[in-house]
Amino acid sequence: MYAVEEKNDVFTEELKLNLGPQHPSTHGVLRVELKMDGEIITASRCDIGYLHRCAEKIGENVTYLQFTPYTDRMDYLASMNNNLAWSLAVEKLIDVEAPERAQWIRVIVAELNRIASHLIAFGTYGIDIGANTPFFYAFRERESIMALLERPSGARMLYNYIRPGGVGHDVDDQWLADVLAFCDEFERRWKEYNTLLTNSHIFIKRTANIGVIPKDVALAYGCTGPVLRGSGVKWDLRRDVPYLKPYDELEFDVPVGEGTHGSLGDCWDRYWVRMREMMESIRIIRQACPRVPDGPFMDKKTSGMYKTPLKPKPGEAYVRCENPRGELGFYVVSEGGTSPIRCRTRAPSFCNLAVLDVLLPGTMIADGVAIIGSLDIVLGEVDR
Amino acid sequence: MNEQELHGKLSGAGVAGLGELDTTGPDPFVVVEGSGIRPVLSFLRDDPTCRMEMLHLVTGIEREDRIEVAYHVSSLEHHHSLTLKVVFPRPEAGGHDDWRPGVPSVADIYPAADWHEREQWDLLGIEFEGHPDMRRILLPDEWIGHPLRKDYSYPSEHGGIPLELDAVPMYERGPDWEREEKVRKAKKEERKAGTPLRQPPAPGSDRPHAGGQAPASSKGQRHVIEPHSGDDDDGKSGAH
Amino acid sequence: MGILNHALPNIGPVKAVDTAIGWGRKSSIWPMTFGIACCAIEMMAVYAATFDLDRFGAGVPRATPRQSDLIIVPGTVNAKMAVRVKRLYDQMAEPRYVIAMGACVCGGGPYVKWGYNTVKGVHKIIPVDIFVPGCPPRPEALMDGILKLRDQVGRDAVFARREQAGKEMDGRYAAAS
Numbered sequence: 001m002y003a004v005e006e007k008n009d010v011f012t013e014e015l016k017l018n019l020g021p022q023h024p025s026t027h028g029v030l031r032v033e034l035k036m037d038g039e040i041i042t043a044s045r046c047d048i049g050y051l052h053r054c055a056e057k058i059g060e061n062v063t064y065l066q067f068t069p070y071t072d073r074m075d076y077l078a079s080m081n082n083n084l085a086w087s088l089a090v091e092k093l094i095d096v097e098a099p100e101r102a103q104w105i106r107v108i109v110a111e112l113n114r115i116a117s118h119l120i121a122f123g124t125y126g127i128d129i130g131a132n133t134p135f136f137y138a139f140r141e142r143e144s145i146m147a148l149l150e151r152p153s154g155a156r157m158l159y160n161y162i163r164p165g166g167v168g169h170d171v172d173d174q175w176l177a178d179v180l181a182f183c184d185e186f187e188r189r190w191k192e193y194n195t196l197l198t199n200s201h202i203f204i205k206r207t208a209n210i211g212v213i214p215k216d217v218a219l220a221y222g223c224t225g226p227v228l229r230g231s232g233v234k235w236d237l238r239r240d241v242p243y244l245k246p247y248d249e250l251e252f253d254v255p256v257g258e259g260t261h262g263s264l265g266d267c268w269d270r271y272w273v274r275m276r277e278m279m280e281s282i283r284i285i286r287q288a289c290p291r292v293p294d295g296p297f298m299d300k301k302t303s304g305m306y307k308t309p310l311k312p313k314p315g316e317a318y319v320r321c322e323n324p325r326g327e328l329g330f331y332v333v334s335e336g337g338t339s340p341i342r343c344r345t346r347a348p349s350f351c352n353l354a355v356l357d358v359l360l361p362g363t364m365i366a367d368g369v370a371i372i373g374s375l376d377i378v379l380g381e382v383d384r
Numbered sequence: 385m386n387e388q389e390l391h392g393k394l395s396g397a398g399v400a401g402l403g404e405l406d407t408t409g410p411d412p413f414v415v416v417e418g419s420g421i422r423p424v425l426s427f428l429r430d431d432p433t434c435r436m437e438m439l440h441l442v443t444g445i446e447r448e449d450r451i452e453v454a455y456h457v458s459s460l461e462h463h464h465s466l467t468l469k470v471v472f473p474r475p476e477a478g479g480h481d482d483w484r485p486g487v488p489s490v491a492d493i494y495p496a497a498d499w500h501e502r503e504q505w506d507l508l509g510i511e512f513e514g515h516p517d518m519r520r521i522l523l524p525d526e527w528i529g530h531p532l533r534k535d536y537s538y539p540s541e542h543g544g545i546p547l548e549l550d551a552v553p554m555y556e557r558g559p560d561w562e563r564e565e566k567v568r569k570a571k572k573e574e575r576k577a578g579t580p581l582r583q584p585p586a587p588g589s590d591r592p593h594a595g596g597q598a599p600a601s602s603k604g605q606r607h608v609i610e611p612h613s614g615d616d617d618d619g620k621s622g623a624h
Numbered sequence: 625m626g627i628l629n630h631a632l633p634n635i636g637p638v639k640a641v642d643t644a645i646g647w648g649r650k651s652s653i654w655p656m657t658f659g660i661a662c663c664a665i666e667m668m669a670v671y672a673a674t675f676d677l678d679r680f681g682a683g684v685p686r687a688t689p690r691q692s693d694l695i696i697v698p699g700t701v702n703a704k705m706a707v708r709v710k711r712l713y714d715q716m717a718e719p720r721y722v723i724a725m726g727a728c729v730c731g732g733g734p735y736v737k738w739g740y741n742t743v744k745g746v747h748k749i750i751p752v753d754i755f756v757p758g759c760p761p762r763p764e765a766l767m768d769g770i771l772k773l774r775d776q777v778g779r780d781a782v783f784a785r786r787e788q789a790g791k792e793m794d795g796r797y798a799a800a801s
Contacts, residue, residue, distance in 0.1 A: 049522035076662035139672030222496030315409025
């Protein structure tokens with residue numbers, strides 16, 4: 001926190017500053033109204049809704065299968081994970097479990113997409129701080145992942161691949177071998193990132209001790225994912241509430257912030273949690289690829305859903321999954337029809353962003369940009 | 385603890401307003417009276433054996449005969465979670481767009497509820513009494529109606545921004561574009577003859593989306609599109 | 625230039641000068657840093673190393689509308705955002721160009737039917753030069769759109785009188801106003 005020194009001959013007046021919705025470092029169309037005293041933020045108020053696309057209304061009008069592509073477009077950086085959460089919610093309603101082969105494929109594609117998502121966070125965070133080069137490195141590796149995910153799904157970004165009851169298409173052995181080859185390649189590249197940005201003196205100066213979120217504040221505001229783990233809470237749904245069977249059998253660590261360069265829960269901690277999560281994902285993929293069993297990739301009960309829409313029994317299901325940004329939940333309420341009567345999304349970015357109004361007052365405007373970047377929000381998910 | 389033990393714990397503590405545990409669906413939930421939601425949530429958060437630190441969701445659900453507000457809470461320490469529900473039966477008369485059920489806000493117990501409650505007010509028109517900052521969060525402040533209500537009528541424009549698929553682009557409008565629009569719409573109505581999808585604007589409604597909340601009687605001012613009652617004859621809005 | 629715009633006869637020397645100016649304009653299109661939704665990520669991929677938009681002289685995104693010639697609208701525009709998009713467009717200096725990127729911006733896309741809040745195509749708000757369909761369009765598609773825009777920019781007359789197509793355009797605007 002910065003104290004304002006008042007001198008007799010220098011006066012600063014309160015200034016209202018409007019950040020966004022078109023601003024290079026608000027990661028989309030976030031608008032923040034700031035009250036400034038010189039360079040120091042005294043009050044802030046988030047204004048969201050510039051990308052509100054009526055997803056919940058659409059969910060109440062389309063069938064369960066038809067809503068899968070709309071989940072892609074919520075968190076468009078991690079479409080696979082969104083598909084996964086939606087599919088699990090529908091599966092819980094119709095009481096179906098995906099075949100084992102589908103579950104292992106789901107783990108691999110979800111972890112690949114987690115890496116792709118964290119790469120964007122890494123690249124754009126560099127731009128926010130003032131380092132342009134990491135962006136180009138991050139997108140190079142991201143293109144490799146896009147090429148890998150395009151082969152089974154047919155799309156580069158919004159896959160619509162994981163569907164209720166399984167996955168859309170099967171993968172072949174060559175694909176699994178290529179994924180393993182990518183893992184080796186990525187490990188080498190990951191070391192490059194650390195020399196490029198993580199250990200850069202300027203980067204540490206810009207992010208350490210900035211935007212500290214204490215543990216209790218993070219919990220009270222419902223922060224999840226790297227934001228919560230950066231504050232030192234070891235909570236990962238993959239480990240604590242395994243929503244897919246393979247996560248029980250795989251070995252991986254849950255990286256948490258340690259306050260390496262300053263206080264626990266600062267921007268650098270959140271950034272470093274994301275970087276280490278990429279390597280954990282690589283570890284998971286390496287274990288999972290050889291263990292993908294043979295068998296069907298779609299459950300028999302749901303394979304007819306392309307012709308006759310699913311009709312779950314009346315009831316409701318809340319399913320949560322570990323997205324790259326935190327805990328994604330789908331709360332689906334059915335009354336027996338072909339479409340749900342309520343389809344609510346617990347978007348991790350929405351809850352992570354709520355803490356911003358607490359973080360910003362008292363910091364400098366340049367640090368404010370670093371804080372917004374470290375929360376790694378996706379506005380498509382905040383506004384839905 | 386599972387849901388039954390948590391429900392037993394709650395009833396054992398004698399928290400007021402606690403209802404029954406419903407286990408018919410895949411996810412069980414506990415019904416709570418509107419006045420009891422604050423004590424129940426405070427108890428769940430503070431009791432050392434419950435320790436529900438995190439509020440996941442506040443959700444409004446509109447059904448035919450009632451509106452429900454659901455709260456999802458869970459504990460990171462004990463790995464258990466619980467769903468609470470407050471139910472508002474639909475009143476006999478009215479009970480449409482102008483019916484706004486009220487429930488006490490829990491934003492001071494769980495700060496996470498702040499934005500969730502604002503969103504439910506914005507999209508479903510549920511009032512949270514005692515909320516510190518009850519404004520719309522996703523839609524513009526001067527928006528009319530609550531879109532997730534089942535009888536919501538879709539607007540044709542908002543503050544001059546056209547929201548229809550076949551609207552005339554703004555930069556092509558002359559000074560008399562409103563008259564042209566009316567003529568065009570009348571022609572379309574004629575073609576449709578028999579399937580009245582849109583109601584003609586009520587007399588004297590030159591600015592249908594002026595600021596502020598519309599009174600209940602002004603519903604006819606908007607052009608009503610019923611998305612369920614078939615596609616347009618030209619098939620444009622059926623592109624979905 | 626100013627008052628000389630479209631004022632000179634369409635003869636050889638004027639055409640030559642126009643061609644030279646057009647070549648300069650089309651080789652240094654400066655787009656605006658402006659991302660709305662999913663398509664913005666594909667737009668960023670186009671700026672990045674693999675696709676490298678800088679080959680066509682359009683790889684210097686400017687952060688302010690005052691310095692940019694091209695606004696790529698990448699993602700769904702809703703009622704709240706449409707006011708801002710229009711203001712951004714109004715702030716840009718002539719000559720200015722618009723690329724509508726993605727299905728939502730071209731005509732509503734997946735949000736066309738139940739989207740109570742979305743604008744069904746950004747051409748309802750601002751005039752669009754190039755439409756790039758797709759959800760999201762592949763980077764190659766956006767690059768193709770920019771190449772087509774380059775051709776259009778290079779053909780634009782600066783001093784010479786407008787061709788017939790331009791007159792029709794003027795007539796349409798006159799009829800509307």
